[in-house]
Each structure stands twice: as C-alpha cells, then as structure tokens.
Amino acid sequence: MGRRFYFAAELTILGTVKSKPMDYLNKIRKLFALEQDGIDGYSELEIQKLEEKINFVFPKTLRTYYQTLGANSNINYCYNRLLSPEDDVTLLDGYLPIYEENQAVVTWGIKTTDLSLDNPPVYANYDTAYDSDWELEKAHVSDFLLMMAIYNGTFGGLRYYANCLHTIPSTMVTAVESGWELIPELSVDNQKIFTRDYTDVISLSFDGNGVCQGAFVGTMDPQLFDNILEVLDVDWSYISFEDEDEDED
Incomplete structure (x- = not known):
C-alpha cells in the first residue's frame, strides 16, 4: 500500500513539473507576440x-x-x-x-x-x-x-531584426550555443536555429568547414534584441534600428 502511494505521489510531482509542449502554431504565435488562441487565417x-x-x-x-x-x-x-x-x-x-x-x-x-x-x-x-x-x-x-515563420521573422516580419552576411567569430557562436536552445527539428549542418522559448530566434549559417558565415536574428522584445546584439557584437549588414532612424529624420 505504501509503495502504491509513493508511486502516485511521483506521478503527481511529475505532473506539476511537466507542462504540455507548445505545438508549432503556438510557437509561431509566441514568437510574433500573438494571442495563443488568436486566429488570423483565411475563410x-x-x-x-x-x-x-x-x-x-x-x-x-x-x-x-x-x-x-x-x-x-x-x-x-x-x-x-x-x-x-x-x-x-x-x-x-x-x-x-x-x-x-x-x-x-x-x-x-x-x-x-x-x-x-x-x-x-x-x-x-x-x-x-x-x-x-x-x-x-x-x-x-x-x-x-x-521554419518559414522564423525565416520571414528575421527578414522583417518581427519588430526587431538584424542580418549579418560575413564571418561570425567562433567565440560568439559558442556564446549563442550556450545561451540559446538549438531547435533540432529545424536545424541542419549548414543552418542552425536557436531560441529562448520562442521569445526570440537566432539562425546561424555555416560553410562546409563549419565556419559561421552569417547570422539572422529577430524578436518582438526590444530588451531581448539588445541582449542578442550584445552577444553577437558584429558589424551587422542590416539592423532594423536603421529604419527607425530614417523615420525620425
């Protein structure tokens, strides 16, 4: 009887720790700061x-x-x-x-x-x-x-985004690998995508020798964007702040 109670308690504890994983629709919604049950589809x-x-x-x-x-x-x-x-x-x-x-x-x-x-x-x-x-x-x-939602997000769909089209230092790649989670089902050898629980995304491009030759990042959160720019302190080919500066002028 005692063992049965202990086993039931284990299940209860596990049940409180584990949450139902987000499906791909809610991952997209979270990345784009949409309501989790929001609808923006065709009739x-x-x-x-x-x-x-x-x-x-x-x-x-x-x-x-x-x-x-x-x-x-x-x-x-x-x-x-x-x-x-x-x-x-x-x-x-x-x-x-x-x-x-x-x-x-x-x-x-x-x-x-x-x-x-x-x-x-x-x-x-x-x-x-x-x-x-x-x-x-x-x-x-x-x-x-x-994957397409992430790509489009890093090319203008997200409020804050930036692209770098030249070599990324290996130390910065390591910092991304340790600070963000790899999305294995979306990543391949020459393109690896990372996230922090779909609040932001970082996509890194690699050549045949494993050298990172590009970074594409995006988020809806300005503070998270600042953090990405601090970690990836590179000469960005494009950064969305540039559009804001032009609008102010």
Whole structure:
C-alpha cells in the first residue's frame, strides 16, 4: 500500500513539473507576440476556392494552418511567400507548390501523392534551365511552416531584426550555443536555429568547414534584441534600428 502511494505521489510531482509542449502554431504565435488562441487565417470559402484550383484537398495540418495563421502578412508574406487564394496555381512535376522564395529562386512543395497524409513532408525545388531538382526539406509540413515563420521573422516580419552576411567569430557562436536552445527539428549542418522559448530566434549559417558565415536574428522584445546584439557584437549588414532612424529624420 505504501509503495502504491509513493508511486502516485511521483506521478503527481511529475505532473506539476511537466507542462504540455507548445505545438508549432503556438510557437509561431509566441514568437510574433500573438494571442495563443488568436486566429488570423483565411475563410473556409477562400480555402475551398484554392482547393478547387488544384483539384485536391489540403492535408489536415496545412489546412489548419491556412485557417489559423495563413493570412498573417508578417508571418507568411514579408519575404518568402505562402501560396495564397489569389495566386494562380500550377502543379510542378507532380508537386503542389505551397511556398516561394522571395526572388522565385526556390519553390517548396508537397508531392500530390502525399496530399492524403495529415502532416506530409515538404520538398524544395532548386530549378535550373536544365533540370528540375526536388530535395527533401522537412519531414513534416508543420516543421516547414515553423521554419518559414522564423525565416520571414528575421527578414522583417518581427519588430526587431538584424542580418549579418560575413564571418561570425567562433567565440560568439559558442556564446549563442550556450545561451540559446538549438531547435533540432529545424536545424541542419549548414543552418542552425536557436531560441529562448520562442521569445526570440537566432539562425546561424555555416560553410562546409563549419565556419559561421552569417547570422539572422529577430524578436518582438526590444530588451531581448539588445541582449542578442550584445552577444553577437558584429558589424551587422542590416539592423532594423536603421529604419527607425530614417523615420525620425
């Protein structure tokens, strides 16, 4: 009897310590300082019209995204672009394009044969004049949409952001690695993304030798932004404060 009580107490303690992890939608909401149950999506009619254009029904996860956050311009349209209901849609090589790089150099899509899956993989097409080459980008569309929200955030979607397009000293990379948490499901060898509980983000680019050759950062919190700039004390290629200075002038 005593052992059963002890085991139950362990469960109670564990239950108070562990909290339910945020899903990708609430991670995006938290990063962009949106209400956790906030809706900024497309209407059911708009989504149906888009599905009629492609003659397919969206996967469950992608459809939910369109309904909840798909219409938010800062998250989806400030740099790379989510497929919108107003776009003309053409299937490419058996893939449904869902996202386009800001200079149309890369298209991301889902295999039409995977559209019946709830949370299908996403592939990137680095198309050339001679070849159409699709490569796996993320194993789940939920991870891909979170990654795109972060990328767009560091290129203007977040209130405070900065980009550095040259070598970052290894000591500063180490400081980021120790002060921020790596997001493993979004990171690869040449691009590693870090966060502090989705209140800010730091994305570091690496060359083939493991040398950091770029940093892209963003947050909605000015104090957190100042902290990032203190840790990454580099010659920034662009910093959002510059726009504020121009507005004041």
